Amino acid sequence: MTPRLSLVIPVLNGARTVPRAFAALAALDPAPDEIVFVDNGSTDDTAARLRAFAAAAAVKVILLHEPRRGASVARNTGARAATGDVVVFTDADCCPRADWLAALCAPLADPTVGAVAGRMTSTPPRGVVETFGSLFTLQAPAAPARHTRWTPWAGGFPTANLAVRRALLERVGGFDESVAIYGEDYDLCARLYAAGAVIVYTPDAVVEHQHRVTLRPMLRQAFGFGRSHAWLMRRHASGLWLTLPRVSVAREGFPLPLWIEAASPDKKALALLALGLVWHPLLVLALVYGAWLWWGMTRRTHARGLTVSWLGRWGLVGCLLAKAAAMTSGRWWGSLRYGRACL
16 A cells, blocks of 8 residues: 655745745656645745645645744644655755655665655756855765664765654654754654664655855854754764774774764865964965865866866865864864764
């Protein structure tokens, strides 16, 4: 028997992104049994756009308003209103491919599978910041996998592309509303594992994401992601998790909980600058590193078939360093707030 599917989509000021999302949702084959939109207090014309889509949609559309801000709250509100056997989550800045639901829910034919995560790609980018997002944000592996635990390096999936059995979602209490956004999706995955569930990752279920188009929202998101790492570490991990250039070390028996990301571009750049301050001729290493990053951007953009000017590739390098610094700042701030060393 085919399970009934409820698609839950929170939205906050989505006027820029919902037109492409609406077109993708209308093309889904098979279509969900219902789509639940949760307006989380939009101040633009999102509400009017949602009403217009609901009036023209070929499937049942439920429109809800949730004045309490936060993705966790909005998704819980939508899930409670959903009537399907499976609750499928995506976002208002996402464009699922037409066969998305069929691919996403196929692994649920195995009764031992509690949830399924799909692959995130990018809509065609415009501008330097959006191009950077398409190259570095929400990058997912190409191979399918079966997960039974969350660690700082694996087993967590964004709710932009996630299906969960409704009974299981209710059993774990949905999303933790104590955190409004950033980390709530990985926390849900960790609690699903703790309840004995298996999460399958399938690259065949593809959702295209519309990335940030300006620098400030991108940096705010990066800071939030970094902050969430310390929160997740406090709740779900112990031991040492250390990432060095080309080497990763995990020691779960380590007496102190530590998550150290020592291979991020901002930290490499700072280390080279520090060496240069000690002995000025070594400043050339920082210049060499910048050129190496520029060449890496050249290779990445060519591999993706993107046309970016030489100056634009320097802009991509700047985005990379700025985002890494914002995430590092978030990790440090989160370490102070949540009492876990996440550096």
